[in-house]
Amino acid sequence: TQLLEQSPQFLSIQEGENLTVYCNSSSVFSSLQWYRQEPGEGPVLLVTVVTGGEVKKLKRLTFQFGDARKDSSLHITAAQPGDTGLYLCAGPPGAGNMLTFGGGTRLMVKP
Amino acid sequence: NAGVMQNPRHLVRRRGQEARLRCSPMKGHSHVYWYRQLPEEGLKFMVYLQKENIIDESGMPKERFSAEFPKEGPSILRIQQVVRGDSAAYFCASSLATSGYEQYFGPGTRLTVT
Numbered sequence: 001t002q003l004l005e006q007s008p009q010f011l012s013i014q015e016g017e018n019l020t021v022y023c024n025s026s027s028v029f030s031s032l033q034w035y036r037q038e039p040g041e042g043p044v045l046l047v048t049v050v051t052g053g054e055v056k057k058l059k060r061l062t063f064q065f066g067d068a069r070k071d072s073s074l075h076i077t078a079a080q081p082g083d084t085g086l087y088l089c090a091g092p093p094g095a096g097n098m099l100t101f102g103g104g105t106r107l108m109v110k111p
Numbered sequence: 112n113a114g115v116m117q118n119p120r121h122l123v124r125r126r127g128q129e130a131r132l133r134c135s136p137m138k139g140h141s142h143v144y145w146y147r148q149l150p151e152e153g154l155k156f157m158v159y160l161q162k163e164n165i166i167d168e169s170g171m172p173k174e175r176f177s178a179e180f181p182k183e184g185p186s187i188l189r190i191q192q193v194v195r196g197d198s199a200a201y202f203c204a205s206s207l208a209t210s211g212y213e214q215y216f217g218p219g220t221r222l223t224v225t
Contacts, residue, residue: 030212031212033212033213033214035216040218040219040221041218041219042115042117042202042204042216042217042218042219043154043202043216044216045213045214045215045216048212048213088153088154090154091212092211092212096159096166096167096211097142097144097159097166097167097206097211097212097214098144098156098159098167098169098170099144099146099154099156099204099212099214100156101153101154101155102153103153104153
């Protein structure tokens with residue numbers, strides 16, 4: 001059982017559609033990070049959320065941290081083929097700096 | 112290029128050989144982390160280092176694996192007597208001392224053991 005559960009695991013949509021990806025845990029996290037990873041490359045940090053209820057926007061991407069700091073969501077508006085990739089949430093499970101990762105959501109946006 | 116650098120990008124080793132993976136952190140970052148991504152599995156923490164110190168190696172196998180981050184030069188992850196199960200992508204990340212949770216990843220080293 002993963003500490004961070006992501007859903008859905010796979011998502012295939014048409015260009016222009018909206019989508020939401022979820023990252024859930026039964027544990028409280030001091031912060032959560034969202035990364036995007038493309039095949040053959042390392043994860044690229046998209047955003048960090050720290051405060052419960054926090055909302056951050058990055059162009060067409062909206063990130064939200066749950067009030068209880070146990071969950072987060074990523075919403076993409078008007079998805080484009082360039083958004084295709086593996087989206088990972090991660091966070092430090094305790095006081096240390098190590099990150100635990102969710103299993104990822106593999107997104108494909110078809111033109 | 113101010114990002115995290117890893118080399119080599121691809122490494123092929125025969126069973127029983129040694130693999131040495133290198134990581135240079137982002138400029139100004141003093142904390143280095145190594146993660147492993149097995150085929151069809153998620154990223155798993157291995158070890159966390161600061162200059163000349165191992166801070167947390169709870170995710171690193173006790174046998175055959177070692178890591179260092181010397182005062183000068185890159186961080187090194189060493190795998191001795193590699194086995195087929197070591198085949199994976201190994202990622203290095205770095206962070207500032209003040210925000211360890213914001214980690215920036217390198218492109219990874221893909222190790223194949225034949």
